[in-house]
Amino acid sequence: xxxxxxxxxxxxxxxxxxxxxxxxxxxxxxxxxxxxxxxxxxxxxxxxxxxxxxxxxxxxxxxxxxxxxxxxxxxxxxxxxxxxxxxxxxxxxxxxxxxxxxxxxxxxxxxxxxxxxxxxxxxxxxxxxxxxxxxxxxxxxxxxxxxxxxxxxxxxxxxxxxxxxxxxxxxxxxxxxxxxxxxxxxxxxxxxxxxxxxxxxxxxxxxxxxxxxxxxxxxxxxxxxxxxxxxxxxxxxxxxxxxxxxxxxxxxxxxxx
Ligand SMILES: Nc1ncnc2c1ncn2[C@@H]1O[C@H](COP(=O)(O)OP(=O)(O)O)[C@@H](O)[C@H]1O
Ligand SMILES: [Mg+2]
Numbered sequence: 001x002x003x004x005x006x007x008x009x010x011x012x013x014x015x016x017x018x019x020x021x022x023x024x025x026x027x028x029x030x031x032x033x034x035x036x037x038x039x040x041x042x043x044x045x046x047x048x049x050x051x052x053x054x055x056x057x058x059x060x061x062x063x064x065x066x067x068x069x070x071x072x073x074x075x076x077x078x079x080x081x082x083x084x085x086x087x088x089x090x091x092x093x094x095x096x097x098x099x100x101x102x103x104x105x106x107x108x109x110x111x112x113x114x115x116x117x118x119x120x121x122x123x124x125x126x127x128x129x130x131x132x133x134x135x136x137x138x139x140x141x142x143x144x145x146x147x148x149x150x151x152x153x154x155x156x157x158x159x160x161x162x163x164x165x166x167x168x169x170x171x172x173x174x175x176x177x178x179x180x181x182x183x184x185x186x187x188x189x190x191x192x193x194x195x196x197x198x199x200x201x202x203x204x205x206x207x208x209x210x211x212x213x214x215x216x217x218x219x220x221x222x223x224x225x226x227x228x229x230x231x232x233x234x235x236x237x238x239x240x241x242x243x244x245x246x247x248x249x250x251x252x253x254x255x256x257x
């Protein structure tokens with residue numbers, strides 16, 4: 001079993017008006033074998049949390065820690081974090097013109113494993129991974145994310161997830177912009193990944209709808225840069241019924257006090 005532990009994490013970004021505090025003391029522990037959903041309104045800092053775990057240079061860590069089995073990951077470079085077993089699917093995946101999906105996946109796999117995958121089995125693995133997310137195998141020759149539809153981007157991320165097979169997956173709004181068929185394909189992929197056992201998932205979303213397909217063990221409500229509440233799957237049902245209103249109000253009272 002492995003443990004990803006976020007403790008009292010404070011993160012800010014540098015803007016033209018100066019430092020802007022975004023995360024204000026996030027505490028969260030994810031163990032392999034668990035699926036955690038982070039739910040919260042727009043602008044609450046969910047993507048900032050994902051980027052901070054992944055090591056995006058724009059986000060300044062001003063306090064707290066993120067460790068994987070007790071090892072500090074915040075001092076690691078982005079590629080070291082991937083080798084340590086972390087995977088991030090971004091809310092807005094970047095385009096990489098001139099780099100094919102096939103090359104990208106092979107390079108990533110080689111970097112993470114420390115050796116190139118065997119060509120014959122690898123091509124088969126890639127084709128199967130694409131097929132599982134209902135992407136045609138010609139898709140492997142396209143430039144990464146260039147001209148991909150919203151659904152293709154997300155399905156490609158799930159193919160990556162399955163091929164790289166990390167210990168922990170942080171999935172930021174993997175459900176946004178998906179129609180019902182794509183949502184099912186993406187959810188099935190996440191469920192296959194977590195169903196292997198000994199894998200941890202941090203699923204970030206602001207809709208409850210994906211949680212009809214992916215059953216979280218824990219739900220965390222994220223508001224104004226911190227975890228405002230947590231519970232089991234029933235908390236997602238409560239959010240679906242009542243929204244984030246009461247949490248947003250409570251957070252506003254704390255801020256104005
Ligand atoms: N690079 C950045 N520069 C300036 N402000 C940012 C940056 N990244 C995030 N923010 C601000 O931080 C807040 C949280 O953003 P984000 O983490 O994207 O929230 P969420 O993913 O929950 O919608 C927002 O007010 C957003 O405008
Ligand atoms: Mg976001």
